[in-house]
């Protein structure tokens with residue numbers, strides 16, 4: 414199995430031989446958000462033989478590692494492969510996972526360019542029986558039946574909200590429920606209406622398997638969705654979802670997101686360094 418303890422350990426050891434940096438925080442950069450990694454100081458780039466690239470460095474004085482890009486299920490990877498980097502990060506000693514993505518806004522009050530902190534998620538995979546933890550459980554990662562009602566940590570969310578206040582980002586910051594579909598096709602209008610009725614605020618094609626596996630091994634998680642488009646709810650709408658627009662909006666908000674994550678890491682450092 415791709416995300417077995419032995420395979421993850423082998424990759425973690427391989428990485429340790431290439432960098433002396435010991436990050437406590439990992440950031441997964443969503444679509445168009447790879448630039449987050451460029452602001453790290455003392456960078457070490459470690460390209461995998463496939464995407465994604467790992468960038469080790471420091472942000473606001475805190476050691477961290479950014480994953481530029483991710484494995485998507487719609488690309489043909491198994492959920493084991495999609496979540497393999499999470500277990501590698503855990504074995505590297507990472508404790509905090511900041512997971513970002515580009516998502517379509519379902520909540521009618523959301524605007525394009527809003528930053529949504531993920532409060533909770535709806536896993537269409539999970540509901541359909543495709544949980545990344547399916548199969549024999551390895552206790553070295555976590556328990557057989559992990560709790561998910563607390564997957565997105567309240568303390569991290571509070572620190573993130575403090576950062577939002579300090580940076581003056583309140584007007585474009587939201588909280589909500591992220592829902593993941595397999596992709597790669599975007600949603601139909603009827604599907605969007607169903608997802609909205611289910612209580613989802615944003616929709617994408619990533620993140621949840623990563624979060625489930627991260628929560629299983631005890632990582633503290635902050636989820637951030639960038640609302641890159643409003644999904645279609647009406648047959649009269651002339652707009653059409655497209656990836657070019659998703660990337661364009663991500664890039665527009667990338668700087669704000671960089672500032673937010675930088676500020677948050679400073680706060681995390683303060684909260685974990687008992688000076």
Ligand SMILES: O=P(O)(O)O[C@H]1O[C@H](CO)[C@@H](O)[C@H]1O
Nearest residue numbers: 443444514515617618619659
């Ligand atoms: O979730 P990330 O990888 O940020 O990207 C989102 O944007 C892409 C679609 O435009 C899909 O990959 C979807 O999941």
Ligand SMILES: Nc1nc2[nH]cnc2c(=O)[nH]1
Nearest residue numbers: 515516517616617618659
């Ligand atoms: N599924 C889905 N993923 C997205 N990623 C960015 N925008 C969207 C969207 O509208 N739908």
